[in-house]
Amino acid sequence: MPEPRLQTDGHFSGRVVRVVQRFLSIFKDTRECLDPAQFDDPVALRTNWTPVVHGGNNFCTHRLQLKSGLTSSSVIFRTTPAMLAFCLLFLVGGVGVAAAMLVMSAGTAMAFSPGVLVPLAFAVGGGLMLKRARAHEASFERTSGQCRVRAKNYSIGEVHALQLLRETVRGNDSNYHSYELNLVFRDGSRSNVTDHGALPAIRRDASALADYLQIPVWDAIDFRLPEHLRNGGADPKLDLLRNNLGL
Numbered sequence: 051m052p053e054p055r056l057q058t059d060g061h062f063s064g065r066v067v068r069v070v071q072r073f074l075s076i077f078k079d080t081r082e083c084l085d086p087a088q089f090d091d092p093v094a095l096r097t098n099w100t101p102v103v104h105g106g107n108n109f110c111t112h113r114l115q116l117k118s119g120l121t122s123s124s125v126i127f128r129t130t131p132a133m134l135a136f137c138l139l140f141l142v143g144g145v146g147v148a149a150a151m152l153v154m155s156a157g158t159a160m161a162f163s164p165g166v167l168v169p170l171a172f173a174v175g176g177g178l179m180l181k182r183a184r185a186h187e188a189s190f191e192r193t194s195g196q197c198r199v200r201a202k203n204y205s206i207g208e209v210h211a212l213q214l215l216r217e218t219v220r221g222n223d224s225n226y227h228s229y230e231l232n233l234v235f236r237d238g239s240r241s242n243v244t245d246h247g248a249l250p251a252i253r254r255d256a257s258a259l260a261d262y263l264q265i266p267v268w269d270a271i272d273f274r275l276p277e278h279l280r281n282g283g284a285d286p287k288l289d290l291l292r293n294n295l296g297l
């Protein structure tokens with residue numbers, strides 16, 4: 051009699067394992083593994099493929115604008131109205147609530163309430179977010195051969211390619227995807243241009259910037275990073291290819 055019980059218990063535990071595996075498969079990244087060699091460029095083999103900036107907003111923060119003149123043109127990544135409204139909501143709302151609290155407490159025995167510090171903190175936070183968004187605006191000008199990204203100046207001639215990456219950001223209530231547009235320089239180093247959650251927008255802007263700079267786009271959004279690229283480990287195949295190319 052005990053033996054059938056053991057078989058029943060084993061069958062039940064097997065079903066539990068299968069249910070758990072099916073549940074976990076929902077969260078499994080099923081994208082194809084990224085192989086940098088697919089871009090047919092030795093610089094791609096020595097470029098890092100992990101995000102430059104961790105985190106990011108789940109809405110569009112910056113968009114590309116082309117400014118054309120009689121003798122020159124430039125590309126600028128401007129802060130979007132949605133981002134401006136988000137920052138001003140905290141800034142103006144915080145100042146307004148703080149002012150209202152001060153007015154209401156003016157006729158009371160306590161002229162200043164410590165509670166006013168809370169909306170002021172929101173106002174300061176909104177101001178800092180606005181300052182940060184403005185600081186992350188980027189500009190590219192072919193006439194001068196210069197670009198300015200994250201308050202740093204670079205030579206456009208050193209920009210070798212554009213890189214698009216995806217990152218899963220874990221929020222308090224839910225997870226979302228944030229997408230990066232990075233400059234890749236000739237030595238394989240990178241600089242982030244923008245980082246937000248609007249996939250169609252960032253792909254259109256990457257294509258427009260690539261056309262302006264006349265460089266390729268290395269789009270890795272639809273690929274997942276293999277272990278050796280995610281953790282910075284060595285890959286024998288890539289090492290062999292680097293040696294053959296003299297890198």
